[in-house]
Amino acid sequence: MIGPVFCLMLQTRLAEHSVANIFDPRATPAATEKNLALFTFSITGGIFIVVAALLIFAIVRYRSRIPNDLEEPAQVYGSGKIELAWTVIPILIVFVLTGVTGRVIASIEDSPQPSSATHITLVGRQWWWEVHYPDFGIVTANEIHVPVSRSAQDHPTFFTLQSADVIHSFWVPQLSGKTDLIPNRDNHIWIDPREPGIYLGNCAEYCGTQHANMMLRVIVHPAGEFEKWAVAERTSFVPAAQSNPGRAVFESLACVNCHTVRGSVAAGRFGPDLTHLMRRQTIGAGVVPLTPKNLRDWVADPQEVKPGCLMPSMNLSNTELTQVVSYLEALK
């Protein structure tokens, strides 16, 4: 029983970064992107100041001071030299910016994968995230657990991004920019979070009714603790049917068509894996925090909590509801 308790303790200990600012990066891809962003800002900011100043000067200096002045100013048609200057200078700026951009693109997209990397296959679904750890045989949802990494070559996490239905997009601003999860295609992305903590992200490609509530969190474990989490996650702690009457109710209902609880007959693949449901922080891909009351409301009528989501309302009686919830609450 150490595993679940440890996990719950860990999660309360980790600081949650609620403001996911792209200028507060905690991993190499996001940090590189931030540096390039600042470089771009300084160039475009410089251009803005120069042009805006010229514009303000023109407005102030050349405004017509005499009402109904009929005399026309000198008619100037153009000047080849000046025009050449403001053609050539921008071209030079573009060359510089393109060169820098190219280097950064290559450094992020073509980064080599060390053998110490953790592998995750992230599958986007309407409207939640399925997280596979092929090396550990773990399947979980909406919360991605990864190890902390001192450098890009230390313990980075490499993602394979897929989609089961429409296009979604992975975006955790403090760790990495976006890459889409596209059906019929594998995309790749990597992160090397430098600091333990909880990082928030969202689906960033419009994917249907509940796109807004397709949130995800990346939980970065301190050194050495990710492995402990993985071991705990691989085992399952399904309560016996005798001790928890909710299990029989759960397994007799349509729940099992969509949900998996490892170690039981529930092996559905359409909904999130519930084996360790109570270790998660939220329900419905972040729509509400996971509390007993919210869990009960959710099971009673998901359409009330997350209108349009693909989990139907099961019309459970009060007793059934209590039993199912008590079973779910035992899935630690």
Add this chain to the structure above:
Amino acid sequence: MASVSSALVPPVIDPAQWKLPDRGIIGIACLIITESALFSIFVVGYIFYIGKSLNGPYPKDVLHFPVLGTIALLSSSVTIVIAERALEHGRRALFQLWWIVTILLGAFFLGSTAMEWHQLIVNEHLTISTNLFGTTFYSLVGLHASHVIVGLLFLLLVGAVTLFGFPIETQKRRVMFLSWYWHFVDVVWIIVFTVVYIVGR
């Protein structure tokens, strides 16, 4: 204005000498350009999906060169030019003859496409929803065939006008535009033929 000194009198422009292109030529050229853009997307779609079908039938198993249809369509481009020449020289009967030949050749092409589709659908069980090959094949060839149909309708219209004795000599410009369109449909066929029957096989 009489006070304007003679040094500042603008160069004389004679409106009678002011010649601009015929708006009809510009119009038909624009139509052909925009249609080309439309076709090129379908061609790109076809090329993109070559060899990506998940299941058969595959092009190399079921496609045969539509030789006769192609010959008919390409020669109709020649016959329409002969017809146009005849019209220019005022030889009405000759124009009618070659015009009808053009229509027949176009119709033959459509007929051969119809036979090919019939064969593919009934014998090979390839429909637009069978696989990606079916999807792209019927869309591209069908888009072209629909242009042939539109062309044929206009050819028939001109044919009817001249056969019922209305003066066609006053409509030389419009006949010319129609023949441009017909040539365009022909050129598209050459591209479609190359992509579908040569590259795609």
Add this chain to the structure above:
Amino acid sequence: MGSTDYPLDRQDAHQDVHQAIRPYVHSDKLSFSDALYVIVTTVDHKKLGLMYIVASLIFLVIAGLMASVMRLQLAFPNGHVVSPATFNRLFTMHGTTMVFLVGMPLLAGFANYLIPLMIGARDMAFPRLNAFGFWIFLFGGFLLYFSYVGGGGLQGAGSAPDVGWFAYSPLTERAFSRGLSTDYWTLGVLCSGIGSLASALNVIATVASMRCPGMTLSRMPMFVWLMLVDSWLILIALPPLSAAQIMLMLDRYLGAHFFDTQNGGSAILWQHFFWIFGHPEVYILIFPAFGILSEVIPIFSRKPIFGRPAMVAAAVAIGFISLSVWAHHMFAVGLDSASNIFFAAATMMVGVPTGIKIFNWLATMYGGKLIFRTPMLFCIAFLFQFLIAGLTGIMLGVTPFDWQLHDSYFVVAHFHFTLVGGFVFAIFAGMYYWFPKASGRMLSETLGKWHFWLMTVGFNLTFIPLHFVGMMGMPRRIYTYPYGRGWELWNFVASVGVVLQLAAVAIFVWNILQSLGRSDSERSGDDPWNAWTLEWATHSPPPEYNFEKIPVVYSSRPLWDLKHPEDPDWEFE
């Protein structure tokens, strides 16, 4: 100078002609059914131009109100003014309407009304095609909005499309988009696209074949030049969208698999096709704005446009480059690094000719005598806002930066700076500038200044903060957001700005109505701005035949020549 008369020299004989057709020119003197008859049957470029503009302004108000509802929803976290599905329909309809039923017809309207007048022609090259284009555009608009009634079949009232204006596959496939709403979107846009193609073809033929004697290409007004390049762009860039939409319909109705990922189809093929259209489309919308600025700024600076040849060359360059930048909308789909670098470079390269344009407008103002009437004010605000839009565009072109900014509110802010701060502001400038020509009446300058200041403050209040929330991680197209992400303040400020913008547009509408309705509103005369292009040489409003006598021009500023016989432009050409 008998053979070289300008149309300013009115001939008495023409007064009779003018009187004779007067009843048909001023339809307000007709009964309702007669007016309707005139509207339905007209092939006159000016009436069609005004019909385009009025129709698109109505759609502008509808789509603007949709945006206001969305801002109301997002003013506070966890907002629930409308349901998620309704919100998704709102942004889909807002985007689709603004691009296809406001932007495209507005540019068609200005082009139709102005081009024949500016090049000294009596009508467009194909007047009936022109009428066809208008009616099929309007039909497309009705079809799109009919989805509110028929989108879900008979039981599904209120089911407008909810797939976004970009309609990414496979969300649009039958499996994920049931009912008919996506079909209404497809067919509605397809129809309005045919209208746009018709009017683009017409503009090209008109410019090529209908110019008055002496109006060489190098003497053409800048607005006409930009509309010419614009029309070429429409002709080449719109068919890819139509083709993709035909493919989508084949998928939905005949079970084809173009974008059907479950049968091997590609999800990103649609994105390629859509953005091959979609990015040039942005330039298609901004070119008329460039054209309006290039007419208005010289008049209110009292100087000719600076570097005319460079301005034309820059427009052509933008047209060409814009055809090769589409994948900068797709930096996040996982293209290989070489493609990403190419599209980043091409995207930034567009900034060069765009920069040339801004510098040339600036240089036009230098050394001039700037007169700050309402049209000029809108142009100046345009310059500031479009400068910001261009620079944020460069940021979005820097691929790694875009990986962070893509599909965040930063992008929303960026393109509203181009399309509202740019396009709409230029359209307002054009409205104030040419309204006297079309109506013979002035718009109130006082109301105009109120309109301008409320609009400028409101616009910036709404869209500057959206840059910030985007950089703080707020994605686009979300119907609500939780409390505590740091987005609350900026979203609230943005929503407040909307109130000012709504007030500004209301003042604008009131300004038009009071000018047309009141018998004592100020009359404009034929040439209220002391302008230089041909449209100001005829009456206000212009008669059905535009010019009593087809003019002959000798320079790019025919009326300057006329007003300054001692210093004509043609001396320097």
